[in-house]
Amino acid sequence: MSLISPAQRDALQSWLAYERGIKDASDHTITAYSGDVAGFLSFLADYHGGASGLASLATVGPSDMRAWMAAERRSGTGARSLARRLSAVKSFYRWLARTQKFDPTAVLATRSPKVKARLPRPLSxxxxxxxxxxxxxxxxxxxxxxxxxxxxxxxxxxxxxxxxxxxxxxxxxxxxxxxxxxxxxxxxxxxxxxxxxxxxxxxxxxxxxxxxxxxxxxxxxxxxxxxxxxxxxxxxxxxxxxxxxxxxxxxxxxxxxxxxxxxxxxxxxxxxxxxxxxxxxxxxxxxxxxxxxxxxxxxxxxxxxxxxx
Structure with missing residues (x-):
């Protein structure tokens, strides 16, 4: 999280506390959310040439989302993992948009990669x-x-x-x-x-x-x-x-x-x-x-x- 600004880091921690306290998210879920969203914020900082405050998150557009997802795919992230990470980012943005009063449509409208449904495979x-x-x-x-x-x-x-x-x-x-x-x-x-x-x-x-x-x-x-x-x-x-x-x-x-x-x-x-x-x-x-x-x-x-x- 070294590329993330203090304001963004504080926002992330506040959201995680909300997910844990209000939504009763498990420790496993909180750990996954933290890594997924921190990775997204670090990408934005690197993509735009340095860390910035909360206001910059309100300006994230479709091109930023496409660039992030393309970078994830290049790094070997599979469709299922990318879909999970995108879901975490969207959840963070829903919360952030309510607290910071901005329109999160550009992020929330990002289409998730198609994931082939995994049917359970029981033993005989x-x-x-x-x-x-x-x-x-x-x-x-x-x-x-x-x-x-x-x-x-x-x-x-x-x-x-x-x-x-x-x-x-x-x-x-x-x-x-x-x-x-x-x-x-x-x-x-x-x-x-x-x-x-x-x-x-x-x-x-x-x-x-x-x-x-x-x-x-x-x-x-x-x-x-x-x-x-x-x-x-x-x-x-x-x-x-x-x-x-x-x-x-x-x-x-x-x-x-x-x-x-x-x-x-x-x-x-x-x-x-x-x-x-x-x-x-x-x-x-x-x-x-x-x-x-x-x-x-x-x-x-x-x-x-x-x-x-």
């Missing part, structure tokens, strides 16, 4: 079962292997996000028939806890060498601190390589698998929406596209008209 039921059976083998330390099994069982058995699973504390123990989860946007939901998940967590607790205090994280790293999500990602990487699964077999894929397998078994889309903690049904509906090919195969095999055709 056999693949998910194989992961649960194999993940423990990635560690020679029994309690760590049991920990990894407990985490992935919660992801697949309860549809938790990795951050939600790693956010559990001693207060959540012992697990009952349901679990209260605080997810994105501070949105609360109740998820059922399968017997297999309770058993996996109980086994981990019986082996874990660290004392579990009410406010302490449930899942610990090797040295006793809070378990980092990257550790589970690495364990999943080792597991999928051992099983010959695709690169899409990530911790988050277990959550997708939870939803897809429920849907395939006749689960109600609205109920699955609640279990996943999605704010909009449209987010949950992306799961219905995953098995469209399978549904078409069933249709072709079973429908009388399809068979005659």
């Amino acid at each position: 039921e056999d693949g998910a079962r194989a992961v649960l059976e194999t993940v423990e083998l990635q560690s020679q330390t029994p309690w760590i292997g049991a920990r990894d099994v407990a985490v992935v069982t919660l992801l697949y058995g309860c549809g938790l996000r990795i951050s939600e699973a790693l956010g559990l504390t001693g207060r959540d123990i012992p697990l009952g028939d349901s679990l209260r989860i605080v997810g994105k946007g501070n949105k609360e939901r109740i998820v059922p806890v399968l017997a297999a998940a309770r058993k996996a967590v109980d086994r981990y607790l019986s082996l874990c060498p660290y004392q579990l205090e009410p406010d302490a994280p449930l899942f610990r790293g090797a040295k006793g601190g809070a378990l980092n999500a990257r550790v589970i990602a690495k364990v999943m990487e080792q597991t999928r390589m051992q099983l010959g699964l695709p690169e899409t077999a990530t911790p988050h894929a277990l959550r997708h698998s939870f939803a897809t397998h429920l849907l395939n078994a006749g689960g109600d889309l609205r109920a699955i929406q609640e279990l996943l903690g999605h704010a909009a049904l449209s987010t949950t509906q992306t799961y219905t596209a995953v098995d469209s090919a399978r549904l078409m195969d069933v249709y072709q095999a079973a429908h009388p008209r399809a068979r005659r055709g």
